[in-house]
Amino acid sequence: MYDMTLSQEEQLMLQSVREYSENVIAPAAKEADATGEFPWDVVKKGIELGLHALPIPEAYGGAGISSVLMSILAEEMSKACAGIATTLGATGLSCYPVLIAGNEEQKKLYFDTIMAGALGAFCLTEPGAGSDSGSVAATAERDGGDYVLNGSKTFITNGGVAGIYTVFATVDRSRGLKGLSAFMVERGRAGLSVGKEENKMGIRASNTTDVVFTNVRVPASHLLGREGDGFKIAMTTLDRSRHSVGAQAVGICQAALEASIRYANERKQFGKPIGANQAIQFMLADMATQTEAARWLVRRAAWLQDQGLPYSMESAMAKTFAGDTAMQVTTDAVQIFGGYGYSRDYPIEKLMRDAKIMQIFEGTNQIQRVVIAGRLLKA
Amino acid sequence: MAKLWVIAEKADTAVELLAWAKELGPAEQLVCLTGNPAAAAAAAVQGADRVLLFSGAARPEAYVPDWLALAQREEPAAILLGADRRAKEIAAALAAGLDAGLVSDCVQLRQGEGEGYYSERYIYGGLALLGETTTRRPLLATIPAGKVTPLPARAAVAVENMSGTRPDPVRLVELRPQPSVSALTEARVIVCVGRGLLKQEDLRLARDLAAAFGGEIGCTRPIAEERRWLPEKCYLGITGQKAAPELYITLGVSGQIQHMSGVRDSKCIVAVEKNDAAPIVEAADYTIIGDLYEVTPQLLAALKDQGGGR
Amino acid sequence: MRFIVCYKWTLDEEDIRVDRETRALALDHVRQRISPYDRNAIECGVRLAEEQGGEAVALSVGGPEVADSLKDALSRGPAHAVWVGCPELSGADAAAVAKTLAAAVRHIGEYDLLICGEGSSDYYNQQTGPRLAALLGIPAVTSVSGLTLSGRVLRAERKLEEGLEIVETDLPALVTVLPDIGEARIPNLKQILAAGKKPVVRLTPAELGLGPEALEPRARRESLLGTVADRKRIVLRGEGAVAELLTKLRAEGRC
Numbered sequence: 001m002y003d004m005t006l007s008q009e010e011q012l013m014l015q016s017v018r019e020y021s022e023n024v025i026a027p028a029a030k031e032a033d034a035t036g037e038f039p040w041d042v043v044k045k046g047i048e049l050g051l052h053a054l055p056i057p058e059a060y061g062g063a064g065i066s067s068v069l070m071s072i073l074a075e076e077m078s079k080a081c082a083g084i085a086t087t088l089g090a091t092g093l094s095c096y097p098v099l100i101a102g103n104e105e106q107k108k109l110y111f112d113t114i115m116a117g118a119l120g121a122f123c124l125t126e127p128g129a130g131s132d133s134g135s136v137a138a139t140a141e142r143d144g145g146d147y148v149l150n151g152s153k154t155f156i157t158n159g160g161v162a163g164i165y166t167v168f169a170t171v172d173r174s175r176g177l178k179g180l181s182a183f184m185v186e187r188g189r190a191g192l193s194v195g196k197e198e199n200k201m202g203i204r205a206s207n208t209t210d211v212v213f214t215n216v217r218v219p220a221s222h223l224l225g226r227e228g229d230g231f232k233i234a235m236t237t238l239d240r241s242r243h244s245v246g247a248q249a250v251g252i253c254q255a256a257l258e259a260s261i262r263y264a265n266e267r268k269q270f271g272k273p274i275g276a277n278q279a280i281q282f283m284l285a286d287m288a289t290q291t292e293a294a295r296w297l298v299r300r301a302a303w304l305q306d307q308g309l310p311y312s313m314e315s316a317m318a319k320t321f322a323g324d325t326a327m328q329v330t331t332d333a334v335q336i337f338g339g340y341g342y343s344r345d346y347p348i349e350k351l352m353r354d355a356k357i358m359q360i361f362e363g364t365n366q367i368q369r370v371v372i373a374g375r376l377l378k379a
Numbered sequence: 380m381a382k383l384w385v386i387a388e389k390a391d392t393a394v395e396l397l398a399w400a401k402e403l404g405p406a407e408q409l410v411c412l413t414g415n416p417a418a419a420a421a422a423a424v425q426g427a428d429r430v431l432l433f434s435g436a437a438r439p440e441a442y443v444p445d446w447l448a449l450a451q452r453e454e455p456a457a458i459l460l461g462a463d464r465r466a467k468e469i470a471a472a473l474a475a476g477l478d479a480g481l482v483s484d485c486v487q488l489r490q491g492e493g494e495g496y497y498s499e500r501y502i503y504g505g506l507a508l509l510g511e512t513t514t515r516r517p518l519l520a521t522i523p524a525g526k527v528t529p530l531p532a533r534a535a536v537a538v539e540n541m542s543g544t545r546p547d548p549v550r551l552v553e554l555r556p557q558p559s560v561s562a563l564t565e566a567r568v569i570v571c572v573g574r575g576l577l578k579q580e581d582l583r584l585a586r587d588l589a590a591a592f593g594g595e596i597g598c599t600r601p602i603a604e605e606r607r608w609l610p611e612k613c614y615l616g617i618t619g620q621k622a623a624p625e626l627y628i629t630l631g632v633s634g635q636i637q638h639m640s641g642v643r644d645s646k647c648i649v650a651v652e653k654n655d656a657a658p659i660v661e662a663a664d665y666t667i668i669g670d671l672y673e674v675t676p677q678l679l680a681a682l683k684d685q686g687g688g689r
Numbered sequence: 690m691r692f693i694v695c696y697k698w699t700l701d702e703e704d705i706r707v708d709r710e711t712r713a714l715a716l717d718h719v720r721q722r723i724s725p726y727d728r729n730a731i732e733c734g735v736r737l738a739e740e741q742g743g744e745a746v747a748l749s750v751g752g753p754e755v756a757d758s759l760k761d762a763l764s765r766g767p768a769h770a771v772w773v774g775c776p777e778l779s780g781a782d783a784a785a786v787a788k789t790l791a792a793a794v795r796h797i798g799e800y801d802l803l804i805c806g807e808g809s810s811d812y813y814n815q816q817t818g819p820r821l822a823a824l825l826g827i828p829a830v831t832s833v834s835g836l837t838l839s840g841r842v843l844r845a846e847r848k849l850e851e852g853l854e855i856v857e858t859d860l861p862a863l864v865t866v867l868p869d870i871g872e873a874r875i876p877n878l879k880q881i882l883a884a885g886k887k888p889v890v891r892l893t894p895a896e897l898g899l900g901p902e903a904l905e906p907r908a909r910r911e912s913l914l915g916t917v918a919d920r921k922r923i924v925l926r927g928e929g930a931v932a933e934l935l936t937k938l939r940a941e942g943r944c
Contacts, residue, residue, distance in 0.1 A: 471819035483815055550858065
């Protein structure tokens, strides 16, 4: 029933991504994390491989891969560096509103820009509108054949490095959620400026900034769907991309698990490897079991999506469980490494810092639980 | 009894190959073919019964058609060559022409049962030793230097000059001498650095240690080919330099088989390695588990205190 | 122009385990891959085709397992692939492989340059390329670290033990390349997708007129033993480690 066997092409794609992750991402991860500088060389290589454009269908120049494969690839990249995986993944995220609501010309414009090598950014969150998308304050005012956008977006992944944005703004604040609308905005539009860059705890290789819109004029043809479709588009987008966040969390778990196993074998205390102690063994067993459980929740949600079956509760479960698991597993990894785990000279504490965001972004794990409970009680 | 051939461009290769040929059992004639007068002269006093000196070409590769025609007439039972890149090309061209087997980088060769020769060579990056017996003659083999003692000198045989014009379809434009064979093959002590070395300037640590032991510095393939911190002639491994020093010291070398194969004949291997699960621990005589940045200075200090390494 | 690149589908020796007691090799669960130097060769052919116009063709010889390599090879840029296969070619020796390649090249017909990796990662015989050139009667240039084409003239840099040899020869010719020739690309997702749609010609040695005698090996395998380093394997740690090491080395007369 759940046949997730990869085709030969899919295996080759995984092989390419593995090579990229191990040989290009991994060597750059430590420095990008330490300096917070955007690793353009590494990202450009990922763009060349098409890894920023995973959701784009073949008809629009993408590789048109399944959600299951997308989650496998995201896991692989995140295992090497969750920050760089986030940069590439966020471009994919920004494509979903166009994929969901765009017409042919809009898809062509947006996807051509991405396939030509641009990063994308999904601009929903505002200082006053995090989990509560209904309180978006950015406005889009119709003016002849144009819309004029005003407002400020915050915590935008790729905010300062994207070439094109999908932006959520309200055409009528009084209509609340029903006024929310989605637009495509190119980087070069007058009035679009990049605000302050966040100095983050984790995923420091990724670029997170404010994006400020001051009388930014876009043609009416840049409205995705109709006025008022924004909330639906945003929620569908988050539903569809959620498994990728779960997959990133699993990648972090896997990195922490593998490092812990190696260390348990290498590190000797009292004349034997620390892995000889049951205390460590049980921790490793739990870490491995939780990682495996998270992985298959994620893949099943992706599989449901590929089959055209309902998946939003399952993807919420997958994201929540994988995010919480990443936090737990990386905390345990730091514990196994002891003082070395706490030291910035060793790669373990980075995993713990990177893991934390997995419980927060693209819908906090609390909001996910609201979604899950809502679904349970509706039935 | 059969004729045995050696083909060599260098004098020391020629005399070593003659010693190998002698080991193959009684032969009707040991013949040395070369394009180099110095190799011809050495072969004439150190084992060859017949020496053919070819001339008329800028590169020894151009003699292949002559050697092939001669081999078809004389039917040597075995043809031995050195294991340098030029010789390997010549050997392969001859083997194709004779429809014969060719053992590359042969480490063991002896008469087998019947007409066959038994050979050994390493495969899978040095992970395994393959033993084979040839099923027909001639056998061709390329043999790395340094494994045998040349035969004692005796009265020279005459060198036959085989002059002529040898057209070479590959035209020599220029040869930029730049010996890629480093001092490593001769060194008594080698200090080898691997990926565990974090910065190029830290090579100083390895250089200091090599100096303290009166040795040379070497490296693993990634250090030379990927990071390019040291010239390629410094890299040791199955596809790089091979060495068999008295003492081989590694700093931050994990001990991949492709590397260790190049130094497997070292008399004593000492490793400084952080990871006590690294393969080097199994491949070394002594491993100090520790950070090379802490251990190396300690080693240097101890050597200095005790009046140097030698 | 047509550039034919020969590649070998080899066992990844990283996956091979040696039993320390019996010295037997565990070859099951060993993945296969395009021999690393051959990836550089493919890259070289593809770049030349882009630069000079024309096409790169991937050519491989081997047993049924080679089927798994074709999309991988094609994702690296060649326009199409030719595979000569039969079970007897699994693990065939260099003599048999070169003869089969020569027959395949003759079957392909027109070509300008043949490109091989310097040696394969499994056997590293370094002889298939020059054997192939000899069988076809074309010039061979081995150990090439750089090359340029101007018209029908190939200029190549050979990295030899005694130095760098610069040579020229006329096409058609054969080169064996070192990794210096150019880093092999990581195939991107679209190249992988496109690879599945490229044509593959599958031939057997019999179709090329090669009888069983042509594939007969020139030697009989007697033994294959994993290498086990005969070392002391003494592990030293902690404060006294350095002093202890030097004491031992002095006792052995090593320093």
